[in-house]
Amino acid sequence: MTTTTQPATDSTTTTSTAAPLTAADRCDRCGAQAYVRATLPGGTDLLFCGHHGNAHRPSLLVAGASISDETDKLLVARESGFGG
Ligand SMILES: [Zn+2]
Numbered sequence: 001m002t003t004t005t006q007p008a009t010d011s012t013t014t015t016s017t018a019a020p021l022t023a024a025d026r027c028d029r030c031g032a033q034a035y036v037r038a039t040l041p042g043g044t045d046l047l048f049c050g051h052h053g054n055a056h057r058p059s060l061l062v063a064g065a066s067i068s069d070e071t072d073k074l075l076v077a078r079e080s081g082f083g084g
Contacts, residue, residue, distance in 0.1 A: 021070050027052055037068040050074055 025034040027049035036053025038046040038060045048056060050071045060067060 021047070021068075021073075029056075035069070035071045035074060037070075038065040039068070040065045 021034050021037060023033055025037075025047050026032065027034050028047055029052040030049060032049035032051075034047035034053075035050045036048040036057075038048065038053075038056070040046065040060075041064045046056075046060070046065070053067075053069065053071065057067060
């Protein structure tokens, strides 16, 4: 007799804490590094680079999205990156 041991109910908890954007997060429009996260009322996250974040911000706000703007990281990167 074979007894199949099935795993118990998967207890993966979905944490909805907004993690900071990383270099792995990419703009949905152009694929550049994302610095703006827009969370739509339905819970959908949209990621934008600084350019597209600014471009879409008005319509996103009209749609009721909450926007997390991390474009200040761009300034920090620019300050510390004196190459050029
Ligand atoms: Zn973009």
